[in-house]
Amino acid sequence: MKLYRIFPLITLGLFGAAGIATTPKYQMTLLPISPLHKFSAATDLNDVGEVVGTGITESPFQYFPYRWKMDGSYTILQVPAGAADCTPRSINAQGRIVGDYKVTINGTTYQRGVRWSSENFARTFDLLSGWQTTSASLKGISDADHIVGDGNGEVVNGSPDQRVQGVRGTYAEKPISPTGFLTQDANATSRLVAVNSFGTAVGTARDSQGRNVVIRHKNSISTLGVPSGYQSASGTDINEPAAVTLNATTSGGRTDPFRWTTGVGFTSLPKLLGTNNLSYSALGLNDAGEAVGYLNPTPFEFYGVLWTGGTIHALDNIVANRGAWSISGATDINNRGEIIASTVSPGNSRAAILQPVQTVQIDLTLEDFIGDASQKLLWLVIRDLTTGQADTRTISLPANTSQTTITVETPCQGPCEVYAGGRSWLFQAAPVTLSRFGSGQVTLSLPNGDVDSDNAVTIFDYIQLSADFDKPVDTLALDPDSDLDGDGWVTVFDYIILSSNFDRVGD
Numbered sequence: 001m002k003l004y005r006i007f008p009l010i011t012l013g014l015f016g017a018a019g020i021a022t023t024p025k026y027q028m029t030l031l032p033i034s035p036l037h038k039f040s041a042a043t044d045l046n047d048v049g050e051v052v053g054t055g056i057t058e059s060p061f062q063y064f065p066y067r068w069k070m071d072g073s074y075t076i077l078q079v080p081a082g083a084a085d086c087t088p089r090s091i092n093a094q095g096r097i098v099g100d101y102k103v104t105i106n107g108t109t110y111q112r113g114v115r116w117s118s119e120n121f122a123r124t125f126d127l128l129s130g131w132q133t134t135s136a137s138l139k140g141i142s143d144a145d146h147i148v149g150d151g152n153g154e155v156v157n158g159s160p161d162q163r164v165q166g167v168r169g170t171y172a173e174k175p176i177s178p179t180g181f182l183t184q185d186a187n188a189t190s191r192l193v194a195v196n197s198f199g200t201a202v203g204t205a206r207d208s209q210g211r212n213v214v215i216r217h218k219n220s221i222s223t224l225g226v227p228s229g230y231q232s233a234s235g236t237d238i239n240e241p242a243a244v245t246l247n248a249t250t251s252g253g254r255t256d257p258f259r260w261t262t263g264v265g266f267t268s269l270p271k272l273l274g275t276n277n278l279s280y281s282a283l284g285l286n287d288a289g290e291a292v293g294y295l296n297p298t299p300f301e302f303y304g305v306l307w308t309g310g311t312i313h314a315l316d317n318i319v320a321n322r323g324a325w326s327i328s329g330a331t332d333i334n335n336r337g338e339i340i341a342s343t344v345s346p347g348n349s350r351a352a353i354l355q356p357v358q359t360v361q362i363d364l365t366l367e368d369f370i371g372d373a374s375q376k377l378l379w380l381v382i383r384d385l386t387t388g389q390a391d392t393r394t395i396s397l398p399a400n401t402s403q404t405t406i407t408v409e410t411p412c413q414g415p416c417e418v419y420a421g422g423r424s425w426l427f428q429a430a431p432v433t434l435s436r437f438g439s440g441q442v443t444l445s446l447p448n449g450d451v452d453s454d455n456a457v458t459i460f461d462y463i464q465l466s467a468d469f470d471k472p473v474d475t476l477a478l479d480p481d482s483d484l485d486g487d488g489w490v491t492v493f494d495y496i497i498l499s500s501n502f503d504r505v506g507d
């Protein structure tokens with residue numbers, strides 16, 4: 001939890017790598033947590049905007065499993081009986097989740113794997129049944145329901161094997177199968193941390209020279225080795241094209257970020273200018289090959305980074321609204337370019353989602369209005385049809401106009417709907433598709449006549465207008481919207497507007 005910012009960031013933003021012409025722009029949202037929890041951390045996200053991680057209490061530190069959705073809601077997931085420190089590690093497109101928890105039996109603490117259905121039912125408390133396991137964890141689930149992780153205690157010839165090894169299976173079936181080791185010495189270990197929907201997993205194992213090397217596993221375990229000149233390496237993520245992120249460590253103890261791709265092999269990921277001697281870790285990868293991770297110049301300093309378009313960005317430099325929060329790391333990036341990050345401010349540490357910023361231009365007309373539109377607050381809602389996220393704000397038009405163009409930035413992306421309405425105007429919706437960092441345009445013309453603001457022009461609007469009839473608007477204590485056209489009086493012209501839109505219902 002101790003994440004200090006003491007490293008001067010004078011070089012950030014001065015990266016000289018060739019690549020994209022425009023700087024990506026991101027918006028940050030802290031993920032909500034229960035008032036019972038102080039800190040939070042995110043571990044994984046899927047392509048429909050669901051995030052998993054933990055809410056954490058302060059004294060003592062205890063970890064509770066969370067699933068967040070982009071509609072702003074969260075669920076504290078069911079915890080196995082007797083479990084402590086329950087952590088979801090991965091979520092797939094179907095909303096299925098895997099992770100681990102700790103349980104203490106007769107004074108000994110065991111770690112065990114767990115999986116949750118999309119309905120929040122913790123399905124498997126006895127993962128690795130038949131093993132005498134003290135340590136088991138599920139680390140990854142693919143969109144095709146492959147599960148990978150690690151565990152010890154496989155019973156071989158009647159006795160448990162205490163060496164940690166990779167395990168894999170599918171969401172629906174038991175038991176989980178062991179992957180074995182690269183070598184058969186007493187210190188052998190293997191672990192799997194991520195899997196793609198073709199069933200190819202990535203992880204780390206000790207080889208016959210005692211080095212940690214990057215491994216893949218589909219039908220059997222195989223080594224990718226280590227980048228030339230490095231002492232050890234560990235795999236961190238794999239995408240659908242089977243590219244891998246990994247980190248390699250020098251004899252001097254510096255860790256460098258790499259990608260491995262089929263037919264190419266290892267490629268080092270760029271560093272921020274002037275930081276070549278500092279350690280980096282690449283943690284998460286999307287299908288386009290974008291990666292996220294962190295720079296840690298000392299064991300206590302962390303700065304989140306994004307690799308995209310052949311260059312690197314410090315996340316602090318490309319997030320528009322982070323306020324007092326610094327972005328100390330990023331765990332994964334999905335195919336929409338959304339990033340789960342850890343953020344720190346003095347005394348606190350919270351999980352956040354970073355989303356690409358898109359732009360929408362709305363050409364807006366308030367029908368049948370000649371008054372001062374700046375006095376009429378309206379609602380504008382941009383809804384992301386993929387994630388359910390609703391970007392809601394109030395708007396007002398300039399004085400003495402009933403028509404204007406409003407340009408707003410939004411984290412909504414892909415197929416979206418734009419709604420505007422409120423006061424005496426019916427809500428109208430228009431579809432728009434927003435490519436990442438792109439822009440779109442909609443035209444909305446809002447019918448007038450909804451005196452009581454229930455988004456329909458009905459007899460009740462007629463009754464209210466009748467009650468206010470022939471009065472100046474400044475004498476109407478409760479309902480100035482009876483003056484539909486904004487000329488200051490409730491007259492026959494307002495009746496005509498209401499009549500012409502009678503029985504209409506807003507979107």
Ligand SMILES: [Ca+2]
Nearest residue numbers: 237284285332
């Ligand atoms: Ca990933």
Ligand SMILES: [Ca+2]
Nearest residue numbers: 450452454456
């Ligand atoms: Ca109405």
Ligand SMILES: [Ca+2]
Nearest residue numbers: 483485487489
């Ligand atoms: Ca009027």
